[in-house]
Amino acid sequence: MEKNILVINPGSTSTKIALYKNEQPVFSKEISHRAEDLAKFDNIMDQQEFREELIVAELEKAGYKINDIDCIIARGGALRPLPSGTYRVNDRMLHDLKEGVHGLHASNLGAVLAHRLADKINVDSFIVDPITVTELEDIAKVSGLPDIERVSIFHALNQKAVARLAARDLDKQYSDCRFIVAHLGGGISVGAHKYGRVVDVNNALNGDGPFAPTRSGHLPVWSLVELAFSGKYTEKQLKDKIWSNGGVTAYLGTSDMREVKERIKQGDEKAQLVYDAMAYQVAKEIGAFSAVLEGKVDAIVFSGGLARDEEFIGMIKERVGFLAKFMIYPGSDEMRALDMGAVRVLIGEEEAKEY
Numbered sequence: 462m463e464k465n466i467l468v469i470n471p472g473s474t475s476t477k478i479a480l481y482k483n484e485q486p487v488f489s490k491e492i493s494h495r496a497e498d499l500a501k502f503d504n505i506m507d508q509q510e511f512r513e514e515l516i517v518a519e520l521e522k523a524g525y526k527i528n529d530i531d532c533i534i535a536r537g538g539a540l541r542p543l544p545s546g547t548y549r550v551n552d553r554m555l556h557d558l559k560e561g562v563h564g565l566h567a568s569n570l571g572a573v574l575a576h577r578l579a580d581k582i583n584v585d586s587f588i589v590d591p592i593t594v595t596e597l598e599d600i601a602k603v604s605g606l607p608d609i610e611r612v613s614i615f616h617a618l619n620q621k622a623v624a625r626l627a628a629r630d631l632d633k634q635y636s637d638c639r640f641i642v643a644h645l646g647g648g649i650s651v652g653a654h655k656y657g658r659v660v661d662v663n664n665a666l667n668g669d670g671p672f673a674p675t676r677s678g679h680l681p682v683w684s685l686v687e688l689a690f691s692g693k694y695t696e697k698q699l700k701d702k703i704w705s706n707g708g709v710t711a712y713l714g715t716s717d718m719r720e721v722k723e724r725i726k727q728g729d730e731k732a733q734l735v736y737d738a739m740a741y742q743v744a745k746e747i748g749a750f751s752a753v754l755e756g757k758v759d760a761i762v763f764s765g766g767l768a769r770d771e772e773f774i775g776m777i778k779e780r781v782g783f784l785a786k787f788m789i790y791p792g793s794d795e796m797r798a799l800d801m802g803a804v805r806v807l808i809g810e811e812e813a814k815e816y
Contacts, residue, residue, distance in 0.1 A: 464807050467578070468799045469516065469535040471570040474499070476512050479796040480525060483804055489796065490519050505567055506559050512570065513577050533579045534803040535571030536795065537591025539564035542613065545594045545621055545659070546814045547802040550576045550586040554816040563593065587813060589802030590618040592666070594659070601661040601753075613659070614666045615650035616765075622798035623764040623790040624654050630788065631759065638759045641750045641785070643743060645767035646793055647716060649673040651746040653753040661753045663746065668703045671742035674716035674767075677707030678742065709735055718767060740773050744780035751784050758785035765793055 463482045470477040474496070479489040492515050502508050517527055537548070538558045548554065550572045556562070558569040572588050579586035594617035604611045620642045628635040636657035643651045649672075650665035663670025663678075672678035680703075689699055702711065710716045712735045713724070724732040751758055761784060767773055768791040778787060805811040 464531040464804075465529055466800055466803045466807075467520075467530045467533045467575075468796050468803075469533065469571055469574050470795055470799065471512065471536065471567050471574065473505075473567040476516065476574075477796060478516055478519060479800070480520070480530075481800045483807075484797075484800060486797070486800075488520075488523050488525060490523070492516070492519060505565060505570060506573070508570065509573055509577060513574055516574065516578070527578065528582050530578075530582060530584060532585050532587070532803050532807060533575040534587045534589060534799050535575035536568050536618070536799060537588035537593075538569030538571055539566050540591050540593050540816065542593050542595035543591075543816065544596055544814070545590050545617065545657075547587050547589045547806050547811060548816050549813045550579075550588060551816055554588075557816075568592075585813075587803055587806065589799055590621050592617055594621075596658040596660060597662070598660045611669075612664055613662055614664045615652060615659070615662045616644040616646070616648070616665060616793070617659070618795055618798050619644050619764050619793050620650065620652050620654070620659065620662075622794070622801060623762050625801070626790055627760055627762045627788045633759070639754050639757050640760055640762050641747050641754065641758055642762045642764070643747060644765045644793070645673075645743070645763060645773075646765035647673060647675045649676070649678070649739075649743060649765075649767075651743065651750055653750040655754060661750060666704055667700070671746050672708035672739060674709045674718060675705055675707065677703045677711070709739065718770065722770075722772075736773070737776065740776035741780070744777045747777070747781045747784070751781070756784070760786050760788045763787065763789045764791065766791070768792070 466481045468479040474494050476492045480487050520527060540557055541563055554572055555576060558572055575586035592614055595613040597613050602611050624640050624642050625635045628638045640654040642654055648665040649670060650663055651670060652659045652662035668677055670678050713721060713732055721732050721736055725736060747761060768789050806813045
């Protein structure tokens with residue numbers, strides 16, 4: 462039976478919505494929010510009613526009524542560490558998101574908006590695979606210092622979605638596969654997927670794994686400590702260098718890889734070195750995760766914007782192509798990934814979890 466599924470993905474300056482009939486998209490819209498409109502609100506949670514009204518208005522403008530929706534699913538925000546899956550929005554989740562217990566981010570609005578709308582039409586609301594999905598094996602959590610435990614923060618929604626697509630294309634179940642999945646975007650995460658669980662992954666947000674267009678990735682720890690106590694930077698400035706102004710941005714002053722490629726065409730040797738080094742580090746990380754999977758890898762799966770760059774993928778393949786076949790799903794189709802999470806619950810393939 463076909464179900465009308467509304468997908469909501471809030472960002473800091475926009476709200477993406479899409480309507481699906483099961484897995485078939487029928488409508489999508491990115492609602493941009495003017496800076497002067499957002500400036501009226503003290504914090505992100507004060508925008509609930511404002512964004513809700515815009516969602517309903519855009520649906521009605523496109524000829525769809527909110528009462529015709531059977532289920533609403535949204536991007537998950539900053540929540541406590543939890544296993545992968547589709548989660549029913551409940552009071553505890555709403556409390557943690559509204560209060561910013563685990564961090565305040567625009568994505569926190571997702572579940573809040575989904576619940577507000579679903580409550581009015583008496584349907585279920587869900588989120589799926591937030592960034593704090595944690596399935597690490599105990600051995601992967603050991604860092605080398607008891608004061609610090611390795612944690613799982615990565616592109617869980619996208620990694621899980623493309624892993625399931627890869628399994629489907631191999632005529633297998635995700636729970637029967639062993640994949641290395643590399644999400645190549647503004648941040649880069651590489652995960653070892655073992656029988657449906659991400660048993661090891663780099664912390665793609667705050668300083669782990671390959672460097673990326675905006676993030677530093679692994680750094681020599683001793684030198685980082687010296688830099689932290691050099692007096693050159695405040696704590697915030699140094700953290701910004703690591704997670705939003707590191708990597709390609711720090712070396713070349715841009716995170717736009719199209720610009721980097723153009724500079725390379727014009728003979729910029731530094732741009733070429735940074736480009737080559739990023740591919741080198743991604744390949745090295747993939748090689749490390751092949752050890753996690755004991756060399757038994759069904760496929761190496763790529764997603765994200767950089768997965769469209771055949772030259773970049775080719776450089777990685779030169780180094781680790783011998784490990785397994787490459788499967789490429791370019792881009793980051795979060796809306797589809799969210800819809801797929803809802804469909805799995807609606808058709809009984811997966812049971813909704815409680816937060």
